[in-house]
Amino acid sequence: EAGVAQSPRYKIIEKRQSVAFWCNPISGHATLYWYQQILGQGPKLLIQFQNNGVVDDSQLPKDRFSAERLKGVDSTLKIQPAKLEDSAVYLCASRALRDASANYGYTFGSGTRLTVV
Amino acid sequence: GQQVMQIPQYQHVQEGEDFTTYCNSSTTLSNIQWYKQRPGGHPVFLIQLVKSGEVKKQKRLTFQFGEAKKNSSLHITATQTTDVGTYFCAGRGPDNYGQNFVFGPGTRLSVLP
Numbered sequence: 268e269a270g271v272a273q274s275p276r277y278k279i280i281e282k283r284q285s286v287a288f289w290c291n292p293i294s295g296h297a298t299l300y301w302y303q304q305i306l307g308q309g310p311k312l313l314i315q316f317q318n319n320g321v322v323d324d325s326q327l328p329k330d331r332f333s334a335e336r337l338k339g340v341d342s343t344l345k346i347q348p349a350k351l352e353d354s355a356v357y358l359c360a361s362r363a364l365r366d367a368s369a370n371y372g373y374t375f376g377s378g379t380r381l382t383v384v
Numbered sequence: 385g386q387q388v389m390q391i392p393q394y395q396h397v398q399e400g401e402d403f404t405t406y407c408n409s410s411t412t413l414s415n416i417q418w419y420k421q422r423p424g425g426h427p428v429f430l431i432q433l434v435k436s437g438e439v440k441k442q443k444r445l446t447f448q449f450g451e452a453k454k455n456s457s458l459h460i461t462a463t464q465t466t467d468v469g470t471y472f473c474a475g476r477g478p479d480n481y482g483q484n485f486v487f488g489p490g491t492r493l494s495v496l497p
Binding site: 300307308309310311312315323358371372373374375376377378 | 388417419425426427428429430431432472474484485486487488489490
């Protein structure tokens with residue numbers, strides 16, 4: 268099966284600029300996640316969608332970050348305005364609610380590496 | 385909130401030596417997952433443990449879930465250069481359906497040929 272698609276792979280912006288990331292999850296995966304991974308740390312959940320509804324956005328800095336998942340398929344994550352500390356890899360992941368192989372793990376995309384200068 | 389810690393932070397081994405990383409949670413977990421992230425890559429799911437005291441093996445990798453469901457370990461026998469990467473555990477709190485997995489900071493493994 269096709270994996271989780273993300274674009275762009277890399278982005279360099281100046282602080283206070285805006286940026287958007289795109290994610291297309293595995294077909295049929297109802298649950299979609301955006302994670303932020305700062306260099307040397309584990310992934311940190313930003314937001315979780317189930318279909319097109321937000322399940323958990325408790326760790327999303329809502330003053331500058333926004334995300335949407337229209338039609339319950341692909342999703343975009345936006346940062347406006349960006350700060351230096353937003354430099355990180357932004358990972359999208361999807362997960363099946365029930366899997367015949369009992370594999371309940373997240374499938375991550377390749378991520379977008381954001382550098383804010 | 386729930387915290388997941390891992391030790392060691394870094395481990396350098398000679399090829400052929402064994403390696404173990406430990407994961408500890410501040411709260412009882414419903415289940416725990418392990419991921420591997422190669423340098424420059426993204427996390428890849430390895431396994432999920434659910435039962436207290438559960439032990440699962442994947443070739444040279446052995447995963448264990450503690451009896452109290454607050455800790456876990458990953459042991460690699462006879463490391464190879466292909467084992468290089470960062471190993472993350474991710475734990476889910478006792479409310480199995482209401483909580484997301486929290487990732488630990490990872491253990492970075494380097495294998496010297």
